[in-house]
Amino acid sequence: MSIPPIRVLAIESSCDETAAAILENGRTLLGTSVASQMEIHARYGGVFPEVASRQHILSVVPVVEQTLAQAHLSLDEIDAIAVTRGPGLAGSLLVGLNMAKGLALGLNLPLVGVNHLEAHIYSAWVMMPNVEPTDEPEFPLLALLVSGGHTELNLMTNHLEYQRLGWTQDDAAGEAFDKVARLLHLGYPGGPSIQKAAEEGNPDRFQFPRSWMEGSHHFSFSGIKTAVLRQVQKLENVSSNIESEYPSLPINDLAASFQKAVVDVLFTKTMKAAREFDAKQILIAGGVSANQSLRYAFASQNEFPVNIPDISLCTDNAAMVGTAGYYRFINEHNDPLSIDVLSTWPLS
Ligand SMILES: Nc1ncnc2c1ncn2[C@@H]1O[C@H](COP(=O)(O)OP(=O)(O)OP(=O)(O)O)[C@@H](O)[C@H]1O
Numbered sequence: 001m002s003i004p005p006i007r008v009l010a011i012e013s014s015c016d017e018t019a020a021a022i023l024e025n026g027r028t029l030l031g032t033s034v035a036s037q038m039e040i041h042a043r044y045g046g047v048f049p050e051v052a053s054r055q056h057i058l059s060v061v062p063v064v065e066q067t068l069a070q071a072h073l074s075l076d077e078i079d080a081i082a083v084t085r086g087p088g089l090a091g092s093l094l095v096g097l098n099m100a101k102g103l104a105l106g107l108n109l110p111l112v113g114v115n116h117l118e119a120h121i122y123s124a125w126v127m128m129p130n131v132e133p134t135d136e137p138e139f140p141l142l143a144l145l146v147s148g149g150h151t152e153l154n155l156m157t158n159h160l161e162y163q164r165l166g167w168t169q170d171d172a173a174g175e176a177f178d179k180v181a182r183l184l185h186l187g188y189p190g191g192p193s194i195q196k197a198a199e200e201g202n203p204d205r206f207q208f209p210r211s212w213m214e215g216s217h218h219f220s221f222s223g224i225k226t227a228v229l230r231q232v233q234k235l236e237n238v239s240s241n242i243e244s245e246y247p248s249l250p251i252n253d254l255a256a257s258f259q260k261a262v263v264d265v266l267f268t269k270t271m272k273a274a275r276e277f278d279a280k281q282i283l284i285a286g287g288v289s290a291n292q293s294l295r296y297a298f299a300s301q302n303e304f305p306v307n308i309p310d311i312s313l314c315t316d317n318a319a320m321v322g323t324a325g326y327y328r329f330i331n332e333h334n335d336p337l338s339i340d341v342l343s344t345w346p347l348s
């Protein structure tokens with residue numbers, strides 16, 4: 001007799017994407033839907049929290065319905081409800097959590113609260129239709145989590161077990177991409193627009209400082225952001241001294257040189273930690289792991305196998321919540337319906 005599959009319906013609403021997904025046996029993605037608010041927040045140059053939570057209210061039910069339709073499933077074929085409990089914007093998280101509670105209560109299903117950072121890590125094991133599946137995890141593995149709000153190195157010793165080795169002391173790498181993009185008058189979000197500009201630029205034109213945080217696994221990205229600002233001011237001064245009508249900045253070279261410095265730090269520090277802890281694999285996840293230059297740096301070494309999620313799973317989505325939620329569910333980490341959101345929630 002065959003064992004029936006376990007299907008998890010997952011909801012993500014920690015920031016500005018309302019998303020749902022259904023995963024079978026943890027890794028197989030059956031259906032997914034994302035309502036992005038990017039265009040709305042682009043007007044403000046960043047996420048406006050109250051606008052974000054109101055948009056989640058409008059999108060959460062349709063997104064769940066679309067996901068079920070895509071998976072050709074009905075709610076009575078679901079075995080557990082997973083939801084991002086934190087970290088993130090409280091008003092945004094509450095919408096997803098309340099939707100999940102309503103489904104769990106109405107369908108009498110277990111509720112599994114998922115850490116958004118854990119979900120980013122588990123994005124590496126989501127199997128999508130027509131995409132080559134990534135390797136099974138081999139522990140210990142070194143996970144670089146590099147996103148809009150976080151930049152940290154975690155040693156993962158088993159499923160759901162983490163030792164946080166180092167984290168940013170100021171800006172997250174994604175935040176630095178966003179701030180530098182604003183400085184260079186590139187679009188929001190900053191990561192993709194810096195990457196695009198960098199494709200046409202000379203990465204060796206400007207030598208921006210690398211903060212190595214020697215003796216620790218921590219990161220710091222505020223110095224490089226300030227160095228880009230100083231360089232821009234210097235170039236603008238030179239330009240206005242020669243009475244140019246409009247200071248034309250070498251945007252592409254600035255973007256390429258900035259990106260090179262950030263990738264250099266992320267790659268070098270991750271490799272160093274992987275050696276120190278004898279990691280069997282490196283895993284890179286979070287929005288910045290979509291960066292082509294970062295992906296290329298890791299793909300170009302053969303010291304460690306590297307697991308990087310498909311580009312579509314790097315930024316926020318619910319598939320990753322479903323995979324992490326499945327491992328929580330089978331390990332009996334279910335939650336009562338009384339849980340609250342956690343706007344800060346370190347992995348360990
Ligand atoms: N190609 C890219 N290159 C560099 N950065 C990128 C790229 N694509 C996206 N990013 C950055 O990734 C970030 C968004 O990632 P993500 O959605 O994981 O962050 P978040 O959910 O806001 O933060 P967190 O996960 O820490 O709560 C943004 O800062 C964005 O600029």
Ligand SMILES: [Mg+2]
Nearest residue numbers: 147148315316
């Ligand atoms: Mg995220």
